[in-house]
Amino acid sequence: MPEHPYLDWPGPIPFAHRGGNRVAPENTMAAFEHAASLGFCYLETDVHRSADGVLVAFHDENLLRTCGLDANIADLAWTQIADLRVGGTEPIPRMLDLFERFPEHRFNIDCKADAALEPLVELINAQGALDRVCIGSFSFKRLQTIRRRLGPGSLTCLSPIETICLLVFGRLPGTAQRAAQVPPGHGRITLVSRRFVRNARRAGIAVHVWTINDAAEIRRLLDLDVDGVMTDDVELLRSVYAERGVWASNT
Template sequence: MRAADHAYLSDLTPLALAHRGGSLLPANVGLENTRAAFARAVALGYRYLETDVHATRDGQVVAFHDTVLDRVTDARGAVADLTWDEVCVARVGGTEPVPLLGDLLEAFPTTRFNIDVKADAALEPTVAVLREHDALDRVCLGSFSPRRIRALRRALGPRVATAAGQVGTAALRFSPALLARMLHTPAPVLQIPAVHHVAGRSLVLVTPGLVRRAHDLGKQVHVWFHDGRREDAAEFHRLLDLGVDGLVADRIDVLADVLAQRGSPLLPQAGGLL
């Protein structure tokens, strides 16, 4: 399926996605993936929210990036080893609770969620939550695990938008044009860093050629950033000038200003859920 066939990708581009709610927005620093962070992004006009998910020991799906609570909360331990009753008392930044995915879907009914499924244990519970909340048209699912992506596609079918895995992205970026067309990923969107760092080398992924190939196949290209690096107005303008279809930003205030300068409002003008 092409990007245009998915409700999630039906808004006018470029899309603006708030990474973990916009974790480098000054008011959100230290509060990533919390309801408060997402609420601030929505207040700025964001209608696409990016989050990660894990499952607790008793199968509750939480919006949380790390395997363990230690880095961002006042509690300790692996999410997968703890019950929801144990996780729900943890406070991100000492103040905000760890939210359930289902609660976020209810709290922000007109938003769309880009969800990175971080662990195998979260696969089935995430599928169940999305079905329970009738959210299949509101989400795009991704993972660094190709096996996890394939499992999500099998479970939810082609109606649900998924992001390409590393193999599918590499095929489009580095294969000869004919081979890339024959072997391209079924995902309607590539979500990739502008530059991939591997073995001490910096490999440029987002090029005019890649964007052109993706568009020829009806796919979108969304770009995310490594820990906020190069996440400034100049970089946002450069990527938008290349023709990318979406930016997954931590500095959502800067991106909002850039889009306003370019005459691209955050609120969708056509289609969508609003």
Template sequence: MYPYLDHDGPIAMAHRGGALHPDNVGYENSMHAFEQAVGLGYQYLETDLHATSDGVVVAFHDHRLDRVTDRTGVISQLPWSEVKKARINGHEPIPLLTDVLEHFPATRLNLDIKADNGVLPAAAVLRKAGAIDRVCVSSFSQARVKRIRAELGERLATGFGEQEIARIRFSPFRFDSPGACLQIPEYYGRLKVLTSGLLRRAHALGKQVHVWTVDDPATMHRLLDAGVDGLITDRTDLLRDILIERGQWP
């Protein structure tokens, strides 16, 4: 068992800090949102990673600054000296991964690497911070997942890459993966990704299944009843209330 997954009951994960909590709208992936989630009692935060042109790792979802900040431009093409001037919703600075690790030393982080140039800088930050045991690193890119595993070794918890998810979902043959967990949507477009068969196969392999992004109370109940190991949500308030109601809040 990875230390990251050592948790009593279903894992509740604050997606981008809980981007749709009423107090966080417009402040996704900001220290404001992360502090709100931790204040509610969340022990797991989900965030995304990009690296600037000079290799500084930031907690931010989009490739561009445009959608959620008062600046424009592609993060990987800008130095940190420019990116640090951007303000989320016109007010909050973009956090460094280093800052998030230091500010929440008892909190576990789920890190989604969004671009190839972020892999090595992120590995360097995690190694220097001694944070390998309290993070899980994932990516849509199988290549990025393989590379971060190679950089940080078997102690690191990682999500399944896209090829591994496809194999466990569609192949009738048993296979193993160094990944610690599947972090998947229930549906991807019209394709049903999460099935009872996938859940059984994952659990037979000793892998957890975390489902994103679940914001509807009825769906939260249904997935928890089905036996998923964690939910990743923008509505941190609703998931907390449901887990309290079920006697599963930590």
């Protein structure tokens, strides 16, 4: 199977996790604008669906942590959500806003709720964005539905059970195009090792590691030849990539 267009990048992919959060609050247009200004082409975000069907770029189910309102996105209309401010300063963007603002960028989108699945599929199709998105979820059922609805041209991340299969058996069943988007480890278990990267290579699966905000760990992962690193600290990641001679940008 040929490599998905999303993965066509000259070196390890630098991902701006939620756009970064050092200069502006996470998952806001200001954060994504900052990452793009540094040359990041890959923007990671999350989606939830409002009560009236609007897809918003937001990580938490609840608004308390970032907006100070103890309410769920799924229970509010878009007009109510639009009045809120992340960190007291920045509005919550719609996913449509991000697609329109960054037509040449690639999006890593974590589908956080079943209710967001159908609007996300419809938006990707309406935008003709299948070649520039990778869809993630911790739900295997949700990923299976996304793969079925978007078809063989889609790219999704591995579910936790698929990641375990790759780790233990070194292979995966099925023909769907997938990427392993994983943390370095879980508890006492080291996940991203030379063996894991080697298994992924043999299975034709890219390895993207999240969420790394430490220079030494970024260097360790690059030494393992991973295919991408996600970070909240976009300046740090760009600096380490440049130091190693692997920084490439969309500008």
